[in-house]
Amino acid sequence: MSKISIKRLSLYYDSCQALKDISLDVESGEILAVIGPANSGKSSLLRALNRLYEIDRASIEGDIRLDNESIFRLPINVLRRRIGIIFATPVVLPGSIRKNISYGPRLHRKLSKSDVDELVERALKSANLWDEVKERLAESASFLSGGQQQRLCIARTLAMRPEVIMMDEPCSGLDPISTAKIEATMLELKKEYTFILVTNNTKQAARVSDRTAFFYLGELIEIGSTQRLFTSPVDRRTDDYIRGKFG
Amino acid sequence: MTFRIGPRTSQIIFYVILLTMTAIVVIVLFFIIFYVLRNGVDQLTLEFLSDKTREMGKEGGILPSILGTLFITVVATVIATPLGVGSAVYLVEYTRAGPIRRIISFGADCLAGVPSIIFGLFGFIFFVISMNLGWSILSGGLTLAVMILPTIIRTSEEAIKSVPHTYREISYSLGGGKLDTILRVVIPTALPGILTGVILGIGRAVGETAAVIFTAGSSLGLPTSIFSSTRTLAVHFYILAREGISMPKAYGTAAVLIIIILAINFIAYRLMHRFIARYY
Ligand SMILES: Nc1ncnc2c1ncn2[C@@H]1O[C@H](COP(=O)(O)OP(=O)(O)OP(=O)(O)O)[C@@H](O)[C@H]1O
Ligand SMILES: [Mg+2]
Numbered sequence: 001m002s003k004i005s006i007k008r009l010s011l012y013y014d015s016c017q018a019l020k021d022i023s024l025d026v027e028s029g030e031i032l033a034v035i036g037p038a039n040s041g042k043s044s045l046l047r048a049l050n051r052l053y054e055i056d057r058a059s060i061e062g063d064i065r066l067d068n069e070s071i072f073r074l075p076i077n078v079l080r081r082r083i084g085i086i087f088a089t090p091v092v093l094p095g096s097i098r099k100n101i102s103y104g105p106r107l108h109r110k111l112s113k114s115d116v117d118e119l120v121e122r123a124l125k126s127a128n129l130w131d132e133v134k135e136r137l138a139e140s141a142s143f144l145s146g147g148q149q150q151r152l153c154i155a156r157t158l159a160m161r162p163e164v165i166m167m168d169e170p171c172s173g174l175d176p177i178s179t180a181k182i183e184a185t186m187l188e189l190k191k192e193y194t195f196i197l198v199t200n201n202t203k204q205a206a207r208v209s210d211r212t213a214f215f216y217l218g219e220l221i222e223i224g225s226t227q228r229l230f231t232s233p234v235d236r237r238t239d240d241y242i243r244g245k246f247g
Numbered sequence: 248m249t250f251r252i253g254p255r256t257s258q259i260i261f262y263v264i265l266l267t268m269t270a271i272v273v274i275v276l277f278f279i280i281f282y283v284l285r286n287g288v289d290q291l292t293l294e295f296l297s298d299k300t301r302e303m304g305k306e307g308g309i310l311p312s313i314l315g316t317l318f319i320t321v322v323a324t325v326i327a328t329p330l331g332v333g334s335a336v337y338l339v340e341y342t343r344a345g346p347i348r349r350i351i352s353f354g355a356d357c358l359a360g361v362p363s364i365i366f367g368l369f370g371f372i373f374f375v376i377s378m379n380l381g382w383s384i385l386s387g388g389l390t391l392a393v394m395i396l397p398t399i400i401r402t403s404e405e406a407i408k409s410v411p412h413t414y415r416e417i418s419y420s421l422g423g424g425k426l427d428t429i430l431r432v433v434i435p436t437a438l439p440g441i442l443t444g445v446i447l448g449i450g451r452a453v454g455e456t457a458a459v460i461f462t463a464g465s466s467l468g469l470p471t472s473i474f475s476s477t478r479t480l481a482v483h484f485y486i487l488a489r490e491g492i493s494m495p496k497a498y499g500t501a502a503v504l505i506i507i508i509l510a511i512n513f514i515a516y517r518l519m520h521r522f523i524a525r526y527y
Contacts, residue, residue, distance in 0.1 A: 052416070087417075108422060
């Protein structure tokens with residue numbers, strides 16, 4: 001059984017249709033890369049999966065299932081705890097590193113100081129940030145570098161112990177070293193989590209993902225094992241895109 | 248041959264003009280403070296601060312007026328702050344940007360510009376007479392609350408609006424509800440701005456004369472409850488000076504009032520900086 005199963009999904013903003021009749025499964029424990037040129041609906045897909053589109057006042061048709069249960073039946077806070085999201089631009093909340101990480105868990109249950117200590121350490125270690133910040137957990141998170149902030153955002157999401165982690169171009173503003181750190185983190189975490197990675201960087205998709213889906217103008221053009229999709233794409237548009245002919 | 252000013256010279260001229268303007272403002276401000284303090288300083292004794300007022304203010308101290316000012320300001324702030332911040336949160340977070348929100352904001356702006364004597368008249372008719380609260384700390388506090396409410400609403404509204412949308416998005420994406428997001432992210436982030444509004448409001452309330460003279464009266468007794476009539480420092484100063492009771496005592500009162508206002512601003516400023524240093 002698939003972790004996430006999307007059936008005939010369409011998503012509309014006011015007048016514009018951002019996703020057109022998408023059907024697609026995400027398997028447990030895989031890294032699924034989603035690639036495609038600008039405006040192809042990649043971010044909209046992620047925002048559909050955790051129902052974040054609702055704050056954009058978009059509307060949806062079709063069904064999405066998480067562990068074979070419709071996400072529209074789940075309480076929204078439970079859904080968003082189970083499916084975490086990392087955005088392209090790291091946004092740290094005002095307050096300390098520690099406070100940033102405990103923000104999510106604190107929404108869901110009461111935590112003692114030692115619970116928080118433990119959870120902060122575990123999340124930061126998983127996000128490969130612990131060694132760099134362990135001395136200054138009480139300091140404001142806004143003094144971290146861009147790459148560190150993005151790893152802090154990953155730690156903040158990990159602290160919720162989600163099942164699926166969605167990343168929307170998580171390395172778009174980062175240098176190669178920070179990018180490599182984040183990719184390494186993903187590969188380590190793959191054992192425990194399912195990843196959906198939206199990326200503008202086809203090389204990154206090729207490096208880390210198991211399968212790749214190619215979107216174009218709101219349609220799912222092609223999906224398959226990354227190896228296969230990058231070596232022998234079926235659709236001409238996929239071929240053009242991965243050769244850098246447009247987008 | 249034409250006379251031309253080079254870019255460097257015009258920069259300097261512009262700089263000098265701005266500097267002069269700033270200097271004028273600062274000098275006028277300091278002159279007022281200095282003048283009042285110099286005239287009032289020899290009155291500033293412990294007795295003056297802790298004595299009852301005697302012979303209409305010719306003798307004795309100003310303790311009743313200090314207490315009256317304090318109580319009225321506290322009543323006004325305690326009532327106006329939650330109302331103002333609550334309204335601002337409602338306006339920004341629960342209504343869509345559009346004509347209704349603009350009309351309310353415009354109304355608040357207009358109210359903020361209404362002369363305080365109009366609020367005094369309103370307070371007299373509504374709180375003192377209609378609600379039968381009489382001349383009292385409560386009537387005065389309520390009137391001042393109405394008067395400073397628009398300031399608090401508008402500054403809080405701006406502060407809340409300037410909280411980045413992405414903060415809210417992060418909170419929602421971590422499973423936060425609307426209320427969690429408002430209480431844990433939006434209000435803490437907007438707090439310095441909100442406090443600025445509250446402090447401006449307090450400053451206005453402490454120094455207010457016209458609005459309280461009609462609603463709190465001018466009794467010189469020590470206030471015993473919120474239903475006591477009282478005379479605030481500003482009113483006391485006004486009466487002492489206008490009726491020629493005692494100019495030295497009037498300046499003494501003015502000096503105390505100015506010191507209180509400076510102290511409030513100073514403390515608030517320090518608190519805010521400590522807060523910002525801690526959280527940003
Ligand atoms: N909040 C919104 N309101 C209205 N239209 C939107 C909104 N967000 C996205 N759209 C539209 O939906 C379409 C798909 O956008 P989406 O952000 O999903 O694309 P994307 O593939 O993530 O693009 P990019 O690579 O530039 O991030 C676009 O045409 C966009 O203009
Ligand atoms: Mg996008």
